[in-house]
Amino acid sequence: MIELTVNGIKRQVDVVAEMPLLWVLRDELGITSAKYGCGVAQCGACTVHIDGKAVRSCQAHIGEVAGKSVVTLEGLDNKDQHPVLQAWIEHQVPQCGYCQTGQIMQAISLLARISKPTDEQINQVMSGNLCRCGTYPRIRAAIHAAAANKTAEK
Amino acid sequence: MGHMQRLSRRAFVFGSAAIAGGVAFGAYGRAEAVAPASDNPLAAGLGPNSVSFNPWVEISPDKITLIAQHADIGQGVGSVQPIMIAEEMDLDPGQFEIRFAGPSPAYFNTGFADEFAPFVAADQSPAAEEARAKTLEWLRQSGLQMTGGSSSVPDTYEKLRVAGAVARETLKAAAAKRSGVAVADLRTQSGHVILPDGSKIAYVALAAEASKIPPMLDAQPRDPSKWRMLGKPMMRLDVRAKVMGELKFGIDMKMDGMLYAAVKLNPAKGQPLKSYDASKARVMPGVKNILEIKNGVAVIATNSWYAMKAVDAIACEWAPSAYPAEQAEHWKVLESSFKPEFLGKEWKKIGDIETGLKTGKLVEAEYRAPYVAHQPLEPLNGIGLVTDKGMEIWVGHQSPRFVQYVAATAIGLKPEQVTFHNQWTGGSFGHRLEYENVRVLAEIANQMKGTPIKLVFSREEDFLQDIPRQIAIARHRGSIDKGKIVAADLQLASTAPLKGLLERSGTPSKDPDGQLAAGLWNVYYDIPNFRATSYEAQGLSPSTTWRSVGASTSGFFTESFIDELIHAAGLDPMQARIAMCTVPHYRKVLETVAEMSDWKGPLGSGRGRGVAFVESFGTPTAEVVEVTATPDGIRIDKVWVAADVGKVVDPVNFENQVQGGVVWGLGHAINCELTYAKGAVQQTNYNHHEAMRIYQCPVIEVRGLENDPKVRGVGEPPVPPAAPALANAIFAATGKRIREMPFNKFIDFV
Numbered sequence: 001m002i003e004l005t006v007n008g009i010k011r012q013v014d015v016v017a018e019m020p021l022l023w024v025l026r027d028e029l030g031i032t033s034a035k036y037g038c039g040v041a042q043c044g045a046c047t048v049h050i051d052g053k054a055v056r057s058c059q060a061h062i063g064e065v066a067g068k069s070v071v072t073l074e075g076l077d078n079k080d081q082h083p084v085l086q087a088w089i090e091h092q093v094p095q096c097g098y099c100q101t102g103q104i105m106q107a108i109s110l111l112a113r114i115s116k117p118t119d120e121q122i123n124q125v126m127s128g129n130l131c132r133c134g135t136y137p138r139i140r141a142a143i144h145a146a147a148a149n150k151t152a153e154k
Numbered sequence: 155m156g157h158m159q160r161l162s163r164r165a166f167v168f169g170s171a172a173i174a175g176g177v178a179f180g181a182y183g184r185a186e187a188v189a190p191a192s193d194n195p196l197a198a199g200l201g202p203n204s205v206s207f208n209p210w211v212e213i214s215p216d217k218i219t220l221i222a223q224h225a226d227i228g229q230g231v232g233s234v235q236p237i238m239i240a241e242e243m244d245l246d247p248g249q250f251e252i253r254f255a256g257p258s259p260a261y262f263n264t265g266f267a268d269e270f271a272p273f274v275a276a277d278q279s280p281a282a283e284e285a286r287a288k289t290l291e292w293l294r295q296s297g298l299q300m301t302g303g304s305s306s307v308p309d310t311y312e313k314l315r316v317a318g319a320v321a322r323e324t325l326k327a328a329a330a331k332r333s334g335v336a337v338a339d340l341r342t343q344s345g346h347v348i349l350p351d352g353s354k355i356a357y358v359a360l361a362a363e364a365s366k367i368p369p370m371l372d373a374q375p376r377d378p379s380k381w382r383m384l385g386k387p388m389m390r391l392d393v394r395a396k397v398m399g400e401l402k403f404g405i406d407m408k409m410d411g412m413l414y415a416a417v418k419l420n421p422a423k424g425q426p427l428k429s430y431d432a433s434k435a436r437v438m439p440g441v442k443n444i445l446e447i448k449n450g451v452a453v454i455a456t457n458s459w460y461a462m463k464a465v466d467a468i469a470c471e472w473a474p475s476a477y478p479a480e481q482a483e484h485w486k487v488l489e490s491s492f493k494p495e496f497l498g499k500e501w502k503k504i505g506d507i508e509t510g511l512k513t514g515k516l517v518e519a520e521y522r523a524p525y526v527a528h529q530p531l532e533p534l535n536g537i538g539l540v541t542d543k544g545m546e547i548w549v550g551h552q553s554p555r556f557v558q559y560v561a562a563t564a565i566g567l568k569p570e571q572v573t574f575h576n577q578w579t580g581g582s583f584g585h586r587l588e589y590e591n592v593r594v595l596a597e598i599a600n601q602m603k604g605t606p607i608k609l610v611f612s613r614e615e616d617f618l619q620d621i622p623r624q625i626a627i628a629r630h631r632g633s634i635d636k637g638k639i640v641a642a643d644l645q646l647a648s649t650a651p652l653k654g655l656l657e658r659s660g661t662p663s664k665d666p667d668g669q670l671a672a673g674l675w676n677v678y679y680d681i682p683n684f685r686a687t688s689y690e691a692q693g694l695s696p697s698t699t700w701r702s703v704g705a706s707t708s709g710f711f712t713e714s715f716i717d718e719l720i721h722a723a724g725l726d727p728m729q730a731r732i733a734m735c736t737v738p739h740y741r742k743v744l745e746t747v748a749e750m751s752d753w754k755g756p757l758g759s760g761r762g763r764g765v766a767f768v769e770s771f772g773t774p775t776a777e778v779v780e781v782t783a784t785p786d787g788i789r790i791d792k793v794w795v796a797a798d799v800g801k802v803v804d805p806v807n808f809e810n811q812v813q814g815g816v817v818w819g820l821g822h823a824i825n826c827e828l829t830y831a832k833g834a835v836q837q838t839n840y841n842h843h844e845a846m847r848i849y850q851c852p853v854i855e856v857r858g859l860e861n862d863p864k865v866r867g868v869g870e871p872p873v874p875p876a877a878p879a880l881a882n883a884i885f886a887a888t889g890k891r892i893r894e895m896p897f898n899k900f901i902d903f904v
Binding site for chain 1: 227228229230389390392393394396397398399401402403405406408414439440456457458459460462529530531532533579580581583610612613614806807810811813814815816817818821839840841844845846847848849851853854
């Protein structure tokens with residue numbers, strides 16, 4: 001049994017230590033906001049937070065996640081009022097929507113580090129998150145809007 | 155009816171078949187919305203005291219359900235289609251549930267009538283409209299239920315608004331009967347019929363009575379000036395659930411007792427497995443079973459990852475490919491396909507092409523476009539359950555009836571024994587018109603009778619089995635005399651994407667592939683001597699429809715060549731196109747993009763703009779791309795797009811779709827190709843086939859025009875002009891003419 005904390009709840013899973021966190025979340029725990037896209041850290045659709053950092057869950061072996069705190073999009077604090085999620089809704093970013101949960105988790109991590117990112121900084125941090133539908137112009141706009149909202153709150 | 159009737163389109167449309175009742179012109183779909191109740195597939199599933207007026211509206215005592223006829227592949231079908239009905243029914247978002255249509259001929263796609271009839275979109279002559287009406291009748295007879303060809307709005311714009319109007323008026327009639335108030339004194343608002351005294355009757359409370367009166371089939375949809383939601387910025391109904399991570403895609407579905415499957419299939423597409431050794435896999439963690447299927451092996455496990463790891467450990471010996479094993483051979487076959495024996499069709503001939511080519515200065519150029527992959531971010535998947543009664547399948551797919559046919563055929567059932575549940579999909583771009591996951595899932599579930607099986611393709615397997623976009627070479631010739639283009643002879647050799655898809659759908663066609671005319675013959679410039687000819691290469695990789703299909707390659711070839719001719723004539727690329735454009739409202743599209751981009755000719759050293767104009771799926775689309783040649787390579791600074799769709803029904807989504815189409819067109823033109831070695835594609839993940847990421851994404855300004863007499867789609871039309879506009883911009887900035895995709899083989903990009 002491997003024990004970890006997911007969205008504030010202690011969970012135990014009976015899987016091999018090499019299993020990526022992504023597949024523990026999806027197939028063992030039924031948490032589906034982390035998506036399988038590539039399996040090799042090329043698309044970012046599986047992005048979650050481990051101890052507060054954005055991580056590709058397809059690359060994090062569960063044995064190494066044991067004892068750590070995992071947050072998926074489902075477990076975000078203040079989810080219904082979250083400024084990044086609100087900006088994503090207001091700008092109607094999604095088309096198919098499959099990559100967007102990963103995009104959002106990456107963007108939250110970006111804004112935690114840089115409260116008002118430039119386009120260049122957005123490019124640097126968000127380029128690992130692929131969107132096949134091409135919603136990049138709206139992702140950019142939503143991040144700027146979320147940054148402005150957060151700044152306005154302060 | 156079982157599988158789609160095999161009717162020869164040519165015989166039907168262009169033979170002597172008489173169309174009963176004459177020919178209907180204009181918007182399609184009204185006839186479907188007022189079809190007899192016996193044709194309504196919802197009737198069989200209705201509960202007590204419930205009513206369904208047509209195949210799109212169902213009201214029970216506790217809820218209203220609206221049917222999204224098409225598959226939602228990210229284009230917004232799951233929002234705009236119910237909203238078209240809700241607009242007419244005076245329903246508000248939140249007052250109805252949405253369900254995807256099941257397989258039924260009632261959901262045949264009227265929107266294909268324009269695309270399949272052999273007339274260019276701008277031709278609105280009586281002959282063209284008659285051919286379209288006959289094509290519509292063929293579609294009706296064959297029951298072709300398919301999402302594609304940017305037809306989701308064109309198919310449903312009239313149909314769903316009429317369906318909603320019929321529902322509204324019938325509910326009013328039921329309320330009139332109950333209350334004794336004349337229908338003329340009733341109105342509807344927010345899911346209720348409102349009586350003159352202000353009292354309200356909920357639609358759900360009228361379901362039982364409405365089921366007992368004949369539907370009001372003469373109901374008319376409202377004039378667009380009365381719209382509350384359509385045509386105005388509105389919130390897509392699926393946005394919130396997608397952002398909150400609450401929307402379940404097909405890959406997220408789970409069933410009690412379900413096991414997980416992964417597969418390894420012969421990378422030589424369509425060829426069988428010869429032998430395999432699963433001794434290592436058999437003892438790996440989580441493995442429950444190892445199955446042999448027609449063209450590979452499957453592992454059944456307790457978790458997708460266990461299944462993928464174990465299937466990786468199986469050593470397989472494969473039968474060789476039926477097409478050339480090496481990429482260089484594919485190109486050689488194409489090069490030698492410009493011959494009469496491979497003729498697809500001479501699609502258009504104007505004037506005297508041979509004399510025209512001898513007049514003035516001759517310009518010749520050859521262009522190439524490689525195989526490319528679809529690779530939506532959600533890999534192919536599905537859940538299947540086979541029991542003694544038949545098969546149930548949960549999969550996101552664009553062709554419900556063909557899913558039934560393919561799954562049934564794979565395991566010896568009849569199509570009607572396959573129950574299909576469509577799912578939200580994480581993209582398609584044409585991928586979910588193909589069937590490999592469906593066929594394989596049927597085989598696996600059939601060997602695991604009684605257990606629900608969730609099949610997920612690994613990304614690598616998805617790449618290896620992805621039936622690619624057509625590969626093509628164009629050999630174009632033209633001539634310039636006295637500052638004018640006097641001749642253009644456009645010749646194309648290509649694999650045939652639509653023919654391949656139809657064959658795999660069980661409805662093979664002997665007609666020339668109409669998608670090879672797209673972008674080749676629908677050229678709206680005043681060129682006195684013009685010819686467009688397609689050749690269909692034989693024996694190459696199967697190919698299929700990829701976002702914008704034929705126009706994705708021919709749009710690049712034609713608009714690059716036109717640009718070369720214009721430069722050879724010493725003209726301005728924008729002004730020359732505007733001057734040559736023969737269709738007034740298409741010219742307006744070019745004028746609009748010129749105005750948006752403030753086009754004033756060359757930008758000066760190291761910078762350049764290119765323009766391209768392509769009509770695909772009836773939507774004329776013009777794009778201007780602006781680039782800077784930096785020391786590190788080409789940087790795309792900005793893109794302007796104008797497209798005329800007749801009516802912009804969902805403006806925010808319209809902009810999003812157009813931007814996405816531009817990103818798709820540019821990204822794949824820059825860095826994507828699939829190449830074969832030893833019969834398998836060499837690119838098996840996104841690091842080998844990347845397309846555009848955010849750092850390369852320019853600002854994209856979009857404007858929708860509404861001058862076309864018909865309502866058109868927008869999912870695909872922004873794609874074809876993107877590549878040629880970029881190539882033309884690179885030429886303007888650097889003097890370098892790139893005639894082959896992907897462009898990064900010839901020039902660096904930032």
